[in-house]
Amino acid sequence: MEEYKILAINPGSTSTKIAVFRNNKNIFLKNIKHSAEDIAKFKTIADQFSFRKEIILDELKQAGIDVNKISAVVGRGGLLKPIESGVYEVNEAMKNDLRNSIMGEHASNLGALIADDIARSLPSARAFIADPVVVDEMEEVARISGHPKFKRISIFHALNQKAIARLHAKSIDKKYEDLNLIIAHLGGGISVGAHKKGRVIDVNNALDGEGPFSPERAGTVPAGQLAKLCFSGEVTYDEVKKMLTGKGGLVAHAGTNDAYEIELKARSGDAKAKLLQDAMAYNIAKYIGSMAAVLKGEVDAIILTGGIAHNPDLVEYIKSMVGFIAPVAVYPGEDEMQALALNGLMVLKGEVMPKEYK
Numbered sequence: 001m002e003e004y005k006i007l008a009i010n011p012g013s014t015s016t017k018i019a020v021f022r023n024n025k026n027i028f029l030k031n032i033k034h035s036a037e038d039i040a041k042f043k044t045i046a047d048q049f050s051f052r053k054e055i056i057l058d059e060l061k062q063a064g065i066d067v068n069k070i071s072a073v074v075g076r077g078g079l080l081k082p083i084e085s086g087v088y089e090v091n092e093a094m095k096n097d098l099r100n101s102i103m104g105e106h107a108s109n110l111g112a113l114i115a116d117d118i119a120r121s122l123p124s125a126r127a128f129i130a131d132p133v134v135v136d137e138m139e140e141v142a143r144i145s146g147h148p149k150f151k152r153i154s155i156f157h158a159l160n161q162k163a164i165a166r167l168h169a170k171s172i173d174k175k176y177e178d179l180n181l182i183i184a185h186l187g188g189g190i191s192v193g194a195h196k197k198g199r200v201i202d203v204n205n206a207l208d209g210e211g212p213f214s215p216e217r218a219g220t221v222p223a224g225q226l227a228k229l230c231f232s233g234e235v236t237y238d239e240v241k242k243m244l245t246g247k248g249g250l251v252a253h254a255g256t257n258d259a260y261e262i263e264l265k266a267r268s269g270d271a272k273a274k275l276l277q278d279a280m281a282y283n284i285a286k287y288i289g290s291m292a293a294v295l296k297g298e299v300d301a302i303i304l305t306g307g308i309a310h311n312p313d314l315v316e317y318i319k320s321m322v323g324f325i326a327p328v329a330v331y332p333g334e335d336e337m338q339a340l341a342l343n344g345l346m347v348l349k350g351e352v353m354p355k356e357y358k
Helices: 036-040 046-062 092-099 109-120 158-171 223-230 237-244 249-254 259-267 271-294 312-322 336-348
Strands: 005-011 015-022 025-033 072-076 087-089 126-130 180-186 190-196 199-203 301-306 328-332
Touching (some): 005 109, 005 336, 015 046, 015 336, 025 046, 072 336, 092 109, 126 336, 158 180, 158 190, 158 301, 158 336, 190 271, 223 237, 249 259, 301 312, 312 328
Parallel strands (some): 005 072, 072 126, 180 301, 301 328
Antiparallel strands (some): 005 015, 087 126, 190 199
């Protein structure tokens, strides 16, 4: 079997994860932490480009990785225009949109830019992204809200949801495209998607304040109370945005974004922590129920994934509410680095054709 080396790059707000795979085997993994002081030196996300790229190359050099043997560099997809799921070869249109932050600023915008720059410096490497957060396969009926000024938007953990969906399908000797699944990614943000025969036909906007509350996000909140607060003069626009994303959820209620800390407190008898954990599980289960309606009750499995899926108490709470709908499978944690690399490998092996971003 032909051997390919693939570099995966996943920039986050305070870290940059990198991994090197030999075909589907991970041979190097590093989570590079960035201090608040380092990040504060840069005015915009785009300004961090050289800083992050040089750190990546230094880490690879120190690990003895020969970058000249890399066949593909796969970056985490950023905030692009809505696109179908799949693997996209990095092109000028994509780079222009990411440099100009047309859909907003996020560290993941650097994934494609750094991947392309590194690939261009190598003898025969290509640069890709795979299943970015803006994957949009929603049906038209799911986009309509109660007012034409407000349109429902698909932003979710597409990379991990799609990877886990395929993993689950393989485990039961089925094709992802033949199954109806409800997948809940439980992390700093929480997204619950209805997967119908390989397409996510409805999902909450996990970035912007919709769906269950999470460690850092408020989720759907009472609209009337929110409108009243916005015009109270007590808060600025930026403060409201932070309340919804970043300082919402467990941060607002308990002063921490560490779900494991809440789990331990709840288990030790802390009544407030237990109520918060139960409320988060309750909201997740309620949203799973709504996605069952989207799939008209035809659900092959409900899948829980992400870091919070390690919590057995929260998982059992959710199971007790939604187990009647379909079997519940649990895949704790996430392996976005492997998902990125495997998407690149499929292109190199000719199993899928990369799509063009326009």
